Amino acid sequence: MKIITWYGILTLEENGVADCELFNKDVDELAEGLLHQNAAGARAPEAGFDIRAPAISFGFVENDREYDSLLRDVSIRAGKLRISRTNTPDMRIIQAVEALDDIDDAANALSERLSEWYGLHFPELGFSSEQLARFVKEHGARSNIPADDPIFEKASSSMGAELPPADEELVKQFASNICDLYDNRHSIEESIVRNMGEIAPNLSNIAGPLIGARLISMTGGLERLAQLPSSTVQVMGASRALFKHLRSRAPSPKHGLIFNHPLIKNSPWWQRGKIARALAAKISLACRTDVYSGELSPAIKTGLEKKVNSIKSSNPKPPAREKPSGKGRGKGNKNSGGRR
Amino acid sequence: MAVKELSDGIFEVQKSGKRFIGTKNAVPGSAVYGERLVEAEGDEYRIWDARRSKLAAMVLKKMNIPIKSDSNVLYLGAASGTTVSHVSDILTDGLVYAVEFSPRTMRELIQLCDTRLNIIPILADANHPASYAHIVEQVDVVFQDVAQPNQAQIAAVNCEQFLKGDGHLLLSIKARSIDTVANPGKVFKEEVKKLEKEFDTKFQILKKQDLAPFHDDHLGLIAQKLLR
Numbered sequence: 001m002k003i004i005t006w007y008g009i010l011t012l013e014e015n016g017v018a019d020c021e022l023f024n025k026d027v028d029e030l031a032e033g034l035l036h037q038n039a040a041g042a043r044a045p046e047a048g049f050d051i052r053a054p055a056i057s058f059g060f061v062e063n064d065r066e067y068d069s070l071l072r073d074v075s076i077r078a079g080k081l082r083i084s085r086t087n088t089p090d091m092r093i094i095q096a097v098e099a100l101d102d103i104d105d106a107a108n109a110l111s112e113r114l115s116e117w118y119g120l121h122f123p124e125l126g127f128s129s130e131q132l133a134r135f136v137k138e139h140g141a142r143s144n145i146p147a148d149d150p151i152f153e154k155a156s157s158s159m160g161a162e163l164p165p166a167d168e169e170l171v172k173q174f175a176s177n178i179c180d181l182y183d184n185r186h187s188i189e190e191s192i193v194r195n196m197g198e199i200a201p202n203l204s205n206i207a208g209p210l211i212g213a214r215l216i217s218m219t220g221g222l223e224r225l226a227q228l229p230s231s232t233v234q235v236m237g238a239s240r241a242l243f244k245h246l247r248s249r250a251p252s253p254k255h256g257l258i259f260n261h262p263l264i265k266n267s268p269w270w271q272r273g274k275i276a277r278a279l280a281a282k283i284s285l286a287c288r289t290d291v292y293s294g295e296l297s298p299a300i301k302t303g304l305e306k307k308v309n310s311i312k313s314s315n316p317k318p319p320a321r322e323k324p325s326g327k328g329r330g331k332g333n334k335n336s337g338g339r340r
Numbered sequence: 341m342a343v344k345e346l347s348d349g350i351f352e353v354q355k356s357g358k359r360f361i362g363t364k365n366a367v368p369g370s371a372v373y374g375e376r377l378v379e380a381e382g383d384e385y386r387i388w389d390a391r392r393s394k395l396a397a398m399v400l401k402k403m404n405i406p407i408k409s410d411s412n413v414l415y416l417g418a419a420s421g422t423t424v425s426h427v428s429d430i431l432t433d434g435l436v437y438a439v440e441f442s443p444r445t446m447r448e449l450i451q452l453c454d455t456r457l458n459i460i461p462i463l464a465d466a467n468h469p470a471s472y473a474h475i476v477e478q479v480d481v482v483f484q485d486v487a488q489p490n491q492a493q494i495a496a497v498n499c500e501q502f503l504k505g506d507g508h509l510l511l512s513i514k515a516r517s518i519d520t521v522a523n524p525g526k527v528f529k530e531e532v533k534k535l536e537k538e539f540d541t542k543f544q545i546l547k548k549q550d551l552a553p554f555h556d557d558h559l560g561l562i563a564q565k566l567l568r
């Protein structure tokens with residue numbers, strides 16, 4: 001029987017180790033070997049087998065001290081190799097997607113504050129989030145709004161309090177920081193789109209780069225996503241909302257992430273379930289193609305378009321029964337995405 | 341100021357009226373995770389906080405730690421190496437095989453290995469000892485702190501594969517389900533029973549001890565493999 005160890009392949013016979021085919025005593029080679037230990041025909045040592053003794057008796061190392069230090073070097077090298085190999089481009093995409101979410105959280109909180117703060121001064125403005133931040137950054141106090149601006153009327157008749165110059169500086173600075181966050185968000189999105197085109201051209205082509213990136217982020221990597229059944233891909237993102245719903249009374253989820261896809265969003269409710277199923281199937285196919293060949297295959301998209309057209313032409317009208325209501329909706333809900 | 345060795349490499353240090361436990365720093369001058377360094381009788385000790393380490397809590401709970409300065413230790417659930425670093429201090433003449441399955445955490449553990457000569461880092465799942473049996477030799481002590489529901493089974497398979505006859509197992513058992521917060525004692529009993537079943541009378545349980553107040557809902561357990 002042959003068993004494998006980090007330093008060589010041992011041949012075991014009844015009365016012990018009969019032979020040892022030693023590996024090259026080179027840290028890099030040995031570390032590589034550790035990563036691909038399932039060498040043909042050899043097995044892991046049996047329970048209770050002492051792997052140290054043969055390393056010395058067959059002369060791989062001279063003594064225990066050398067065994068210790070070589071094994072240490074090899075294990076550290078192997079660990080570093082494995083870690084650097086888990087830092088694949090899809091891991092960077094995942095970080096970028098998470099950064100988008102963090103920015104959204106931060107920008108929302110800051111925008112709400114800006115809205116309250118600036119609202120003391122100009123409550124009639126009616127802007128929020130990015131639009132508000134850009135406005136405040138540009139104009140500051142409402143007295144600076146030029147007469148030809150459509151807002152001018154509102155601004156000059158506002159019931160808001162005065163904004164002292166010192167506060168105006170502060171609030172402008174605050175707004176400007178929010179604008180920077182939004183700018184940063186745009187550049188992260190652009191980089192996601194670029195990187196997705198490189199590492200997952202088919203997924204980008206079918207799902208769109210941003211939805212594709214979110215799917216990767218949710219599963220933890222492109223390869224894992226490629227291994228999921230398409231029925232899972234279809235509802236992914238819904239479960240996250242579901243947990244949130246259970247934890248915090250957020251609204252119950254109607255549908256997964258791919259329902260943000262224009263093919264589904266722009267279709268009438270009674271076609272959405274079928275289209276979602278077709279889209280999810282093509283997304284899975286696209287991921288597998290990205291993992292195994294990496295080449296863009298336009299046939300996937302044409303296939304999807306054909307399928308969607310046939311769904312549309314065979315379901316032109318809502319089903320005869322009225323839009324299902326009450327409990328009956330339960331199951332259809334997930335697919336219909338009809339109500340917000 | 342006085343230093344007393346409680347067991348191999350584990351010291352009680354008295355300083356300005358306070359008592360600490362600590363290990364003799366194998367890399368003098370540098371702390372690993374922000375722990376305090378103190379000088380006593382010409383040596384530098386790293387203060388070992390029982391709230392951050394189940395093993396340190398076991399020491400304070402007067403459990404006899406069977407780790408000798410020349411032991412080889414298999415450590416399951418090494419995380420970023422807080423406790424491993426102290427084990428590394430204790431083993432002036434032995435190795436600690438540190439198994440951890442999260443690559444993110446392993447990143448930090450490997451940085452620790454770079455500065456210490458007796459830690460062998462292994463990125464692997466402790467459920468599958470065969471996946472590191474080509475690296476790990478027979479050891480004197482298995483220490484396990486994985487905090488997983490199948491902790492008893494993980495301990496059993498690893499002891500089967502790697503623990504020498506008469507070697508020791510040190511186990512941190514976590515009471516997991518929520519309603520047991522009310523009665524962790526019951527969970528511990530069940531876990532110990534499970535363990536005995538997994539071990540199939542190949543072990544003798546030497547000591548078990550609730551690790552509160554250092555770690556809530558954790559039981560420390562020391563067992564010895566029976567020679568056959």
Ligand SMILES: C[S@@+](CC[C@H](N)C(=O)[O-])C[C@H]1O[C@@H](n2cnc3c(N)ncnc32)[C@H](O)[C@@H]1O
Binds near residue numbers: 392416417422424485
């Ligand atoms: C409670 S922490 C350990 C803390 C550490 N012993 C210390 O005191 O510094 C548990 C660790 O076990 C790891 N872990 C959990 N299950 C594991 C498994 N099956 N194999 C290897 N490591 C595992 C976790 O990733 C985590 O880092």
